[in-house]
Amino acid sequence: MRAAAVAFAVLALAGCGKPEPKVYTVVMSEMAFGPTPAELHVGDTIQWTNADILQHTATARTGAFDVDLPPKTSARTVLSKAGTIDFYCRYHPGMTGRLTVAR
Amino acid sequence: MMRNWMVAGAAALALPAAALAQAAKLNDAQIAHVAYTAGEIDIAAAKQALGKSKNKQVLDFANEMVRDHTAVNQQALALVKKLNVKPQPNATSTSLQTAAKAKSAELAKLSGAAFDKAYVANEVAYHRTVNGALESTLIPGAQNGELKRLLQTGLKLFREHQAHAEMVQKSVG
Numbered sequence: 001m002r003a004a005a006v007a008f009a010v011l012a013l014a015g016c017g018k019p020e021p022k023v024y025t026v027v028m029s030e031m032a033f034g035p036t037p038a039e040l041h042v043g044d045t046i047q048w049t050n051a052d053i054l055q056h057t058a059t060a061r062t063g064a065f066d067v068d069l070p071p072k073t074s075a076r077t078v079l080s081k082a083g084t085i086d087f088y089c090r091y092h093p094g095m096t097g098r099l100t101v102a103r
Numbered sequence: 104m105m106r107n108w109m110v111a112g113a114a115a116l117a118l119p120a121a122a123l124a125q126a127a128k129l130n131d132a133q134i135a136h137v138a139y140t141a142g143e144i145d146i147a148a149a150k151q152a153l154g155k156s157k158n159k160q161v162l163d164f165a166n167e168m169v170r171d172h173t174a175v176n177q178q179a180l181a182l183v184k185k186l187n188v189k190p191q192p193n194a195t196s197t198s199l200q201t202a203a204k205a206k207s208a209e210l211a212k213l214s215g216a217a218f219d220k221a222y223v224a225n226e227v228a229y230h231r232t233v234n235g236a237l238e239s240t241l242i243p244g245a246q247n248g249e250l251k252r253l254l255q256t257g258l259k260l261f262r263e264h265q266a267h268a269e270m271v272q273k274s275v276g
Contacts, residue, residue, distance in 0.1 A: 030252075031259035053178045054171055054260065071174065091167055092263040 023076075025049055026097070028056045028069070028089075033097040040101045042082050049074045057090040058097075066090075129193060129240075131247050132183075136190035137199070138241065138254060139179050141233050142172040144203040148229075151207060152222050160271050161219045164226070168264065175257055182249055219275045227272055230265035234258060 021043040027034040029051045037044075048058045050069035058067045058077070062085055065077040079085075082103045089095040129137065149168035156162055183190055206225055213221055237258045245251040 030256045031263070053174045053256075055174070091171075092260065094259075094263050094266065 021045065023047055026058070028052050028058075028095070031092060031095060033058075033087075033089075033095055036097050036099055040079060040099055042079055042101060042103055044079050044101070046077045046079065046099065047074055048077065055091060056095065058087050059090050061086045061088065129195065129244055130191070131186075131245055131250055132188050132191040133193040133195070134241050134245050134254075135179060135183050135188060135250060136192055137196045138237075138257065139176055139190055140196040140199050142176040142179070144199060145226075145229065146172045146176075147203070148207065148210075148222070148226070151210060152218075155210075155214060155218050156222070157215075158219050158275060160274055161223060164223070164267055164271050167267065168226075171260055171264070175253070175260065178253060182253060186247060186249070188247075216275065223268055223272045223275050226268040227265065230261050230268060234261050234265060237261070 019041060021041070023045040024037040024040070025047045026036055027049045031052065031054070036046075040046075046058075048067050048069060050056050050071055050073055053071050055068070055070050057069065058065065060066065062083075064079075064081065064085055065087075067075045067077060068090075069075060079099070079101045082101050085099040085101065087097050087099065145168050149165040149172075152161060152165040153169070156165065210218060210221055210225070237254055242251060242254045242258065245254055
């Protein structure tokens, strides 16, 4: 009986199919975005942390998000759609990055 | 008329460019003073623009100059304090100030679209000159690693400013 309950629980978790949503940090520092996570899924969160001395934004070219961050502040974006999102800083458009979000 | 204006413009730009070319022999205290002065000059120019311009693109650009250069200069002040270095006035920073004063007086006489055009043209030229100096003399000349790093971040930032100024120039020029 106990074994059956464990087996059921394992099946239930496996059957869920989707990984638990995770929080990833992308750091802005010295006029650049740091590395972005290689594997992202819908429901994951990006925490933008501006470690620079300058104000920056993380602005999606798709319009999905536009986060304006004074120096030494953070904000979060939940990824609600699958796809490729190119982003940049509105104040310093040479600062760019890309998120690739899977279902 | 056009030719005179161009000659005058070239002369105004030639002064800091020539002075900055001499910057190779500066020590860190002098380099810090040149970099700080260059930032202060651009903040003052932006404040002049904020008081005179009505053009949104020009105002946005000027606000960005005040915000970014103030942040970099605060960082520069914190760094020299930490390193216990007193920024040292020198011929390069003095000539920058002299040229800026003349440019400010010239811009003060203009208004409306003529002001916007002249301010933005000067911002393009000024950032180009300062960036050239950072790249060729100030950064290679800096001995302290932290100062060098701050100047390198500054150069990345000011290249963005130059690109932004060139973009605004297309709409007001």
